[in-house]
Amino acid sequence: MTITQLQYVLAVAEHKNFTLAAEKCFVTQPTLSMQIQKIEDELNVLIFDRSKKPIQLTDIGQKIVNQAKNIVNEADRIKDIVEQQKGYIGGEFKLGIIPTVMPTLLPMFLNNFIKKYPKVKLIIEELNTDEIITRLKNGHLDAAIAATPLLEEKIKEVVLYYEPFVAYIPEGHASFGKTEIAVADLNVDEILLLQDGHCFRDGILNLCRTAGKSDANAFRIESGSFETLIKLADEGLGTTLLPYLHTLELKEKDRAKLRHFAEPKPAREVSLIFPKTELKIHIIDALRQTITGVVRGAIAFQNVEIISPLAKNKA
Known part of the structure; x- marks a missing residue:
C-alpha cells in the first residue's frame, strides 16, 4: 500500500462518496476507485460498504481509517523535519479565525507576518468554533484562532492574549453615569447579543450565570454583527457587551458610552489552537510570535477573570 492510497481512503471516509472524494483529491473517480480496490485486495478486506447510501465504513474499515490518519500524519511530519x-518557513498554511476575532486581530498582524515570512501562503477562513474543531480534526486546517478553553482531547491550545469584555451603555440608561460597572449591574432582560453559534455570545451567557442570572431565555438574540448591536442599543433597545479590541475602532462619540468592569475584569481567553x-x-x-508581538501593545490588562465559552457542565 502507498501513502497516496491511504489518502484516497481517508477522502472517501470523510465525504462518503467516491466521486466527491476524487474531486477533492484532484484525480478521476475511476483512478481513485481502482487504488482503493487495490488496497482492499492486498488486505483481503472490505474497507467500505458500497451497498449503503451514503457509503459507510465497515467495522474493520473504521480501524484502518484510524490507523491511516496516523500514518499520513507521520509522513507529513517527515516533510516538516526536513x-x-x-x-x-514556507508553503501553504490554512488558518481559521472565529468571526468575533477576525475583523480586529487580522489587520493587526497580517501585514507584519507576510512581510516577515513571504514564502508562507496563508489561506484564511472565517469560521465558527464548531466548524474549526471539525476541520482541525479532519486535517483541513493547520491551526486556528478561537476563544478557549475548548477541552478537546486532540487539540492543543496556546494562549495569545486575554481580552476583557466592555459594556456599551447608551445615554439615558440607568448605568450611563457610572465610571465602571459590575457584573451585578447587568440586566438580563435588556442585553443585546449576537446570534446563536457565536462563542462570544456563549461567554456572555456564562458571565451572567456566574452572577446568578441564569435565565438564558431572557436574552434577545438580535444580530450577527457588533455594529448592529450598537445601533440597536443607541435606539434605546438595550445594552450590549463588546470585546475590548473592537472598542478601539469606535468613534469618539460611541467610545464615551463604554464602561469597563471593575477588577477582576471579565475577559475571554483567545488562543492559537492546532492538532497535537x-x-x-x-x-x-x-504566527504565535507575530501575533503576541503586536497584541502586547494593545492589551495591557493583567487582573482579569476568564469567562469560558463552554457551558458550566462542560468546563
Missing part, C-alpha cells in the same frame, strides 16, 4: 532542518500532532509547528510558532 523543512525545519533547512530553516525553511504539531504538524507545521515552525509556521505555528512564527
Whole structure:
C-alpha cells in the first residue's frame, strides 16, 4: 500500500462518496476507485460498504481509517523535519479565525507576518468554533484562532492574549453615569447579543450565570454583527457587551458610552489552537510570535477573570 492510497481512503471516509472524494483529491473517480480496490485486495478486506447510501465504513474499515490518519500524519511530519532542518518557513498554511476575532486581530498582524515570512501562503477562513474543531480534526486546517478553553482531547491550545469584555451603555440608561460597572449591574432582560453559534455570545451567557442570572431565555438574540448591536442599543433597545479590541475602532462619540468592569475584569481567553500532532509547528510558532508581538501593545490588562465559552457542565 502507498501513502497516496491511504489518502484516497481517508477522502472517501470523510465525504462518503467516491466521486466527491476524487474531486477533492484532484484525480478521476475511476483512478481513485481502482487504488482503493487495490488496497482492499492486498488486505483481503472490505474497507467500505458500497451497498449503503451514503457509503459507510465497515467495522474493520473504521480501524484502518484510524490507523491511516496516523500514518499520513507521520509522513507529513517527515516533510516538516526536513523543512525545519533547512530553516525553511514556507508553503501553504490554512488558518481559521472565529468571526468575533477576525475583523480586529487580522489587520493587526497580517501585514507584519507576510512581510516577515513571504514564502508562507496563508489561506484564511472565517469560521465558527464548531466548524474549526471539525476541520482541525479532519486535517483541513493547520491551526486556528478561537476563544478557549475548548477541552478537546486532540487539540492543543496556546494562549495569545486575554481580552476583557466592555459594556456599551447608551445615554439615558440607568448605568450611563457610572465610571465602571459590575457584573451585578447587568440586566438580563435588556442585553443585546449576537446570534446563536457565536462563542462570544456563549461567554456572555456564562458571565451572567456566574452572577446568578441564569435565565438564558431572557436574552434577545438580535444580530450577527457588533455594529448592529450598537445601533440597536443607541435606539434605546438595550445594552450590549463588546470585546475590548473592537472598542478601539469606535468613534469618539460611541467610545464615551463604554464602561469597563471593575477588577477582576471579565475577559475571554483567545488562543492559537492546532492538532497535537504539531504538524507545521515552525509556521505555528512564527504566527504565535507575530501575533503576541503586536497584541502586547494593545492589551495591557493583567487582573482579569476568564469567562469560558463552554457551558458550566462542560468546563
